Amino acid sequence: xxxxxxxxxxxxxxxxxxxxxxxxxxxxxxxxxxxxxxxxxxxxxxxxxxxxxxxxxxxxxxxxxxxxxxxxxxxxxxxxxxxxxxxxxxxxxxxxxxxxx
Numbered sequence: 001x002x003x004x005x006x007x008x009x010x011x012x013x014x015x016x017x018x019x020x021x022x023x024x025x026x027x028x029x030x031x032x033x034x035x036x037x038x039x040x041x042x043x044x045x046x047x048x049x050x051x052x053x054x055x056x057x058x059x060x061x062x063x064x065x066x067x068x069x070x071x072x073x074x075x076x077x078x079x080x081x082x083x084x085x086x087x088x089x090x091x092x093x094x095x096x097x098x099x100x101x
Contacts, residue, residue, distance in 0.1 A: 003090045010086020011079040018070060018078045027066025038062070 022028075026036025033039065038059070045059045046052055053059050065074055 003087075003094070006090040006093070007083050007086040010089065011083040014078050014082025014085070015075055018065075018075075022062060022066040025062070025066075027062045029067050031067070032063060038066075 026033035026038030032042050041059050041062075042053055045054070045057055049057075061074075065071075070078065
């Protein structure tokens with residue numbers, strides 16, 4: 001498998017899996033799921049800020065992405081992280097192949 005294909009698969013996979021991961025963490029279209037990781041994050045954020053979740057905080061951004069989907073900027077960021085992960089995997093595979101010879 002070529003290096004470019006692995007990097008592209010990493011980018012595409014990250015973009016496709018991000019909404020699923022947000023939902024599994026508790027950031028859903030219906031709001032934050034009770035008892036979830038998201039609920040714990042929201043509670044911690046509210047306690048640390050004196051009772052509310054600050055606009056623009058990590059919890060607010062993740063909830064926005066979970067409820068309405070990711071913006072173009074967020075999608076590009078997720079794709080970049082996925083591509084970087086793909087590059088790391090590709091490099092590791094190349095190194096292991098060299099070590100086996």
